[in-house]
Amino acid sequence: MASKINKPKLIHDGKRLDGRGPDELREIKIEAGILKNANGSAYLEWGKNRIIAAVYGPKEVMPKHFADPNAAIIKCRYSMAPFSSLEEHGRSGQNRRAVEISKVIKEVFENVVVLNEYPNSEIDIFMEVLQSDGSTRAACINAAAVALASAGIPMKDMVYGVSVGKVDGEICVDVDMLEDNYSDADMPLAISHRDDRILLLQMDGDMSNEEIGRGFDMAVEAGKKIRELQREALLAMYKGV
Amino acid sequence: MSGINTLKGAYIRSALKEGKRNDSREQFQMREIEINREVLSNAEGSARARLGNTDVIAGVKVVVEEPHSDTPEEGNLIVSAELLPMASADFETGPPSPAAIELARVVDRGIRAGSCVDLQSLFIEKGKVYSVYVDIYVLDYDGNLFDVCTIAAMSALMNTRLPKYSDGEVDRKDRSAKLKIDNVVSSATFGKFGGDIILDMNADEEQAADARITITTDGKVVRAMQKGLNGDFSIKEVEQLVDIALKKNSEITGHIKR
Amino acid sequence: MKKIILPGDALPDDLAVAHYTCINNGSVVSKVVGVYDDERKEIVPLEGAWHPRVGSSIVGIIASVGRNTCSIDLKHSSYGILVNDKMSRYSPKVGDVIESVVRSIERKNVPVMDRARLIDGSSWLVYVKPSKIPRVLGRNNSMLKQIEELTQTRIIVGLNGFVAISGKGINPAVASIRKIESEAHTSGLTDKIKDMLLSMKE
Numbered sequence: 163m164a165s166k167i168n169k170p171k172l173i174h175d176g177k178r179l180d181g182r183g184p185d186e187l188r189e190i191k192i193e194a195g196i197l198k199n200a201n202g203s204a205y206l207e208w209g210k211n212r213i214i215a216a217v218y219g220p221k222e223v224m225p226k227h228f229a230d231p232n233a234a235i236i237k238c239r240y241s242m243a244p245f246s247s248l249e250e251h252g253r254s255g256q257n258r259r260a261v262e263i264s265k266v267i268k269e270v271f272e273n274v275v276v277l278n279e280y281p282n283s284e285i286d287i288f289m290e291v292l293q294s295d296g297s298t299r300a301a302c303i304n305a306a307a308v309a310l311a312s313a314g315i316p317m318k319d320m321v322y323g324v325s326v327g328k329v330d331g332e333i334c335v336d337v338d339m340l341e342d343n344y345s346d347a348d349m350p351l352a353i354s355h356r357d358d359r360i361l362l363l364q365m366d367g368d369m370s371n372e373e374i375g376r377g378f379d380m381a382v383e384a385g386k387k388i389r390e391l392q393r394e395a396l397l398a399m400y401k402g403v
Numbered sequence: 404m405s406g407i408n409t410l411k412g413a414y415i416r417s418a419l420k421e422g423k424r425n426d427s428r429e430q431f432q433m434r435e436i437e438i439n440r441e442v443l444s445n446a447e448g449s450a451r452a453r454l455g456n457t458d459v460i461a462g463v464k465v466v467v468e469e470p471h472s473d474t475p476e477e478g479n480l481i482v483s484a485e486l487l488p489m490a491s492a493d494f495e496t497g498p499p500s501p502a503a504i505e506l507a508r509v510v511d512r513g514i515r516a517g518s519c520v521d522l523q524s525l526f527i528e529k530g531k532v533y534s535v536y537v538d539i540y541v542l543d544y545d546g547n548l549f550d551v552c553t554i555a556a557m558s559a560l561m562n563t564r565l566p567k568y569s570d571g572e573v574d575r576k577d578r579s580a581k582l583k584i585d586n587v588v589s590s591a592t593f594g595k596f597g598g599d600i601i602l603d604m605n606a607d608e609e610q611a612a613d614a615r616i617t618i619t620t621d622g623k624v625v626r627a628m629q630k631g632l633n634g635d636f637s638i639k640e641v642e643q644l645v646d647i648a649l650k651k652n653s654e655i656t657g658h659i660k661r
Numbered sequence: 662m663k664k665i666i667l668p669g670d671a672l673p674d675d676l677a678v679a680h681y682t683c684i685n686n687g688s689v690v691s692k693v694v695g696v697y698d699d700e701r702k703e704i705v706p707l708e709g710a711w712h713p714r715v716g717s718s719i720v721g722i723i724a725s726v727g728r729n730t731c732s733i734d735l736k737h738s739s740y741g742i743l744v745n746d747k748m749s750r751y752s753p754k755v756g757d758v759i760e761s762v763v764r765s766i767e768r769k770n771v772p773v774m775d776r777a778r779l780i781d782g783s784s785w786l787v788y789v790k791p792s793k794i795p796r797v798l799g800r801n802n803s804m805l806k807q808i809e810e811l812t813q814t815r816i817i818v819g820l821n822g823f824v825a826i827s828g829k830g831i832n833p834a835v836a837s838i839r840k841i842e843s844e845a846h847t848s849g850l851t852d853k854i855k856d857m858l859l860s861m862k863e
Contacts, residue, residue: 197458197489199544200489201708202708212442214489216489218489219738221738231768239496244483244538245463245464250464252464254483255498276692279769280710280770281768283739288487290487290540292460292462311668311694314693314706314707314709314710316681316683318668318669318683318690318692319690320667354669355669356671356686356690357686393667408757409754409756409758410785413783418831423832425831427832
């Protein structure tokens with residue numbers, strides 16, 4: 163979180179700096195099946211975020227001693243391109259932040275992928291942030307879910323990711339980079355489509371129990387829209403059935 | 404590597420003897436080139452380039468740094484490449500592989516030796532210069548990364564804008580100055596199979612090749628070369644390929660400059 | 662009526678076959694992207710890995726050779742096992758492309774084979790998503806026969822996804838297989854492929 167000294171006013175007359183209301187998502191575009199080699203893939207534009215997700219597998223586990231004789235293992239890699247941010251040139255490869263995000267995203271998909279169908283095998287999920295503008299982990303989860311479905315990986319449900327934040331004291335959905343830099347709180351979430359189960363939850367800042375509850379409600383409401391977009395992206399692959 | 408099998412080499416070689424390639428191309432025919440420019444807005448320059456099914460994206464970040472002590476009045480150009488594990492089942496996660504480093508260095512050498520970027524124009528004031536970082540990400544791999552990465556890097560540099568620097572502050576909202584480009588290079592990478600030589604190998608062909616050579620030119624002169632793999636070329640062959648690479652330059656740079 | 666379903670989509674609980682479904686929160690849901698046919702009450706998956714069955718034809722690459730067994734790369738979730746056939750004159754080498762038939766399944770998804778035939782050395786090997794293989798074959802192998810006839814090739818299809826092609830018109834045969842793969846979900850494919858191959862001949 164950036165220093166609060168030069169904090170700009172982020173909400174004017176109930177509108178956020180980019181004109182959105184507190185419960186409004188940025189513009190989202192998803193395209194499935196964009197890569198040839200991967201078993202499944204998706205490209206996602208979410209505000210200024212640009213993300214590619216790809217899925218390989220189920221395949222033979224390498225190295226072999228990582229294999230689980232009862233279930234498939236998931237390997238997950240979230241990383242940010244050195245040119246992804248507006249500011250300085252980043253480092254390629256994964257830093258500690260990326261390793262943590264990879265881990266919590268992996269745990270999201272361990273919840274929904276039917277792992278016991280492919281014992282001794284591995285499923286790889288790769289997510290590259292080509293351009294970042296806040297809430298990238300939520301965006302990556304949306305892209306990865308579409309990539310997994312397009313790879314035909316068996317899942318008991320689809321998931322969506324969305325972030326909630328407290329901006330200028332107000333609970334808002336889908337915080338962008340600028341809001342995130344000056345927000346009072348930030349809470350990224352991943353939720354299952356069918357029964358609104360929380361699969362990823364992180365939070366930092368200050369939020370009351372009532373505010374957290376309001377955040378969940380807003381996330382679920384926004385999720386309905388994201389679900390529809392994920393659906394459309396997958397259906398677009400099969401035009402003419 | 405998965406998918407290596409004894410059929411691949413045998414078929415590619417026997418078909419080449421009859422002048423046929425596995426994707427029905429001519430011996431020296433490039434696959435289709437498609438370039439999308441300014442695909443990213445945070446980066447100072449960007450381009451996504453496709454050569455057949457090979458798909459790469461190049462992003463340029465410009466930062467203000469101290470110059471190198473041996474070139475105090477010149478800016479820096481740094482080209483890197485990453486073979487993303489999403490691009491092929493054979494690419495692994497982890498630190499850059501020797502193949503990725505060779506790729507980046509060959510692309511870098513061509514652009515540097517071609518004097519494409521005017522490094523002196525990147526000098527700001529004593530002790531401050533612009534450094535231009537070009538990072539190339541391979542998204543989908545179907546052979547011939549050398550040529551497509553040079554295309555992507557060149558295209559991204561050509562739409563790169565320098566952020567304004569004044570009073571010790573970089574203002575990335577003001578990017579009115581364009582990066583000065585003095586020359587445009589392109590590379591042509593050939594593969595050799597026994598006595599047959601082809602241009603722009605796809606992934607199948609690359610796995611079966613005996614030898615590989617990349618020739619970077621600006622249409623008038625050769626700017627960089629790199630021979631790869633454990634086979635060899637005759638002197639005469641290299642001379643012929645230089646001729647072809649020089650001729651191919653206008654075809655490829657025609658796409659880059661568009 | 663046919664409709665496309667996604668993972669987590671609810672289905673009636675009187676399905677003809679329970680493949681590709683699971684119970685989530687008390688209701689039957691699809692696990693895959695597929696087409697649901699409400700007359701036949703069944704799901705045809707549009708994507709997904711190969712499910713080995715006893716009797717399935719496979720094409721694979723020998724990945725390693727041991728004293729008693731070989732590992733076979735089938736682009737499957739795990740290597741297949743080829744039990745060395747002491748009676749056969751064929752001695753497997755790494756990189757060989759073989760065809761065989763699944764004799765048994767071990768540990769849920771490991772196909773085991775006991776006899777293999779080396780594929781002709783002049784063949785070309787392509788990989789097709791296993792979910793698209795049924796369209797490459799066509800009803801009663803009609804698509805396959807059509808491609809073989811029009812391109813003068815012989816095509817050996819492994820249900821795991823590898824397809825070996827030999828003969829005269831390998832390139833047009835590969836082109837038609839790629840077209841089937843990308844348009845597998847559309848109808849009238851047999852005619853489209855026929856038109857394509859006839860126009861390539863001219």
